[in-house]
Amino acid sequence: MLNMNNKIIAPALSLLALGSLALSGCASSDNAADNSSASASVSVSASNEKSDLEFTQTWVKAGQGEMTAAFGDVTNHSDKAIKLVSAESSVSDMTQLHTTEIDPKTGTTTMKQVDSMTIEPGETFKLEPGGNHIMLMDMKCSIPAGHTVKITLKDDQGKSYEFEGQARDYSGAKEEYAPGEQASSSASMDSQMNMGHSMHGSSESASAMPTCS
Amino acid sequence: MSHSEQPLQGTENSFSETAKAEQHSAQASASSTPLAGASRRAVVAGTVGLGVGVAATLGTQTALQSAQKSQPKDEAQPPLIGQRVPFFGSRQAGIETPAPTYASFVAVDLNNGIDKDGLERLLRILTDDAAHLTEGKTPVVDQEPELAQVAASLTVTLGFGERIFEIAGVKKPSWLQPLPAFEKIDQLQQQWNDGDLLLQFCADDRLTLAHAQRMLLKDVRSFGRVRWVQEGFRRAYGSEKPGQTMRNLFGQLDGTVNPTTEAGTMNEYVWGEADSLTPWEDGGTSVIIRRIHMNLDTWDQADRPAREDAVGRKLSNGAPLTGTNEHDVADLSATNELGFNVIAPYAHIRRASAQKPEEHILRRGYNYDMPVSDASGFSEHGQTSGGVSNSGLIFASYQADPVKQFVPIQRRLAELDMLNTWTVPIGSAVFAIPGGCQPGGFIGEKLFA
């Protein structure tokens, strides 16, 4: 459960947001393992480290907000556990490993940073809305739908694994984010995840941020 | 990890009916994965109630996995589940492949600001989702993944209007423009004309089709808007033997004289391999979608001999009036005892028959029967509303060159065709259909080469 020094803010999310989170596309990856050959998806396996980790069904939520997230299925083809400890992307200044937990007492779902994600040999680890994900924060640019975003994950041995995700319009994953211990409700507002904020998640309309290239 | 997938790319345009036995290796679900390390930051995703939703989602996922695992490999499979039409190949599916029960033709107008890069991004995501859905696979952001699991011969075919070529900065095929007006017959309604991008969906399952359409229209949402949707149907899967000619709402066998794969005429006329034709790009062709109102009320006033005389074919089995079987060749020169043509001068098949070697088209139409409420009375000749039906044909014609192949036929029919007594064209659109693509590529990629 959460550390004592974590300050949890439970903003009143709209029913819409609740609905979209609950309907996250997690089952979408059921077929992912036998999907790789069939898919026209741009996901690629880590080329620099053979393909110990295979990434399939990868995508990033398109948008113009300050934050977004990357999702997909990560399969460990090696014979030892791989412990991912950090993430990096050229489109965001801060990239973190996140998970989502449910407080059994209150039903509150909290999304929070984790120090690592461990993928056992043979396991397919799911990154999905409402679950584990790669959080992109302090976005440098807005990601239009169809744009390819490159993300690099590092394990505790210093090995890096790169994958690409196609940006997709997605109305779910509207989580709000409460940064750090000193978070106040106004801070949380400021850094609202805002990814689907415009009603239609329009990635083609004008944006204050430059478009990622 | 087992990869039991059949190669997605079959022989070109082959029609795979093989149901694939899904093999799933044990996959640890995300919820059971050890997550080391305590959190130093908390992110709040929601309040009470959300937890239930997340838990329910995980539950569904588990149920889904076990359902798939327990699926028997061959026997007792409902017939449409594994029915797949290969998506990848040098030509797009949905043209030469058998026409399934349902079709939805969707024309999209692209937003003003779309540039070449935006167009490429759109085509890439449409391709990716179409490839998954036609395989019975879940596209990456599918929020109703269960609906994607029955492929039911789903095909998704993309077509380009003039604007696509403007955006891409590529010369369009010369014939890509609205058809000339056929003043004697046309009563075109703007709501059924033209469009920048065509999405053609065909499937034997209406739910599969609805889901595929929604998935791709969600992809389109930030790039453009829907201009028109035309939904059509044929007899249900299983009602007839595969390959039987369809019946339209006049009760006619419609599609008897058509190019075929077996005779090689599909290659010649649809894919432009005939000497006098050139495909606009490798694997490319064109589609003309004419929405043709059929006045069933005035058709009711015609008795069977008059109906057969109007077309030159029998209603029972589609045989020409000069023959006994559907595929007997019509003898247009035959006369009766009185010296009159057996197949009348105004008969549809005489007027539509080729006058030049390249004048052949693939007709792959769908019936439409729109809901009418508060309906009564009788729709008079030439009217396109009233009566108790709002019915017709989504006349979809595929050919390498609309101007050389389609227009001369339509000119003759507009000039004289007894069927015009009961039919009125109310919509018209022309699209260039680009070639297909291989995994990793995307439909329309040659515009970006």
Ligand code: HEM
């Ligand atoms: C609602 C409108 C129409 C109806 C109900 C209709 C119906 C028919 C029927 C019953 C046949 C005979 C069987 C067959 O070969 O399929 C036929 C043949 C044909 N139709 Fe139509 N048709 C319509 C519109 C058109 C249009 C707009 C065109 C082209 C501009 C066209 C072109 C042809 C051709 C090329 C044939 C084959 C002629 C041949 O025997 O060589 N039809 N149509």
Ligand SMILES: [Cu+2]
């Ligand atoms: Cu997060």
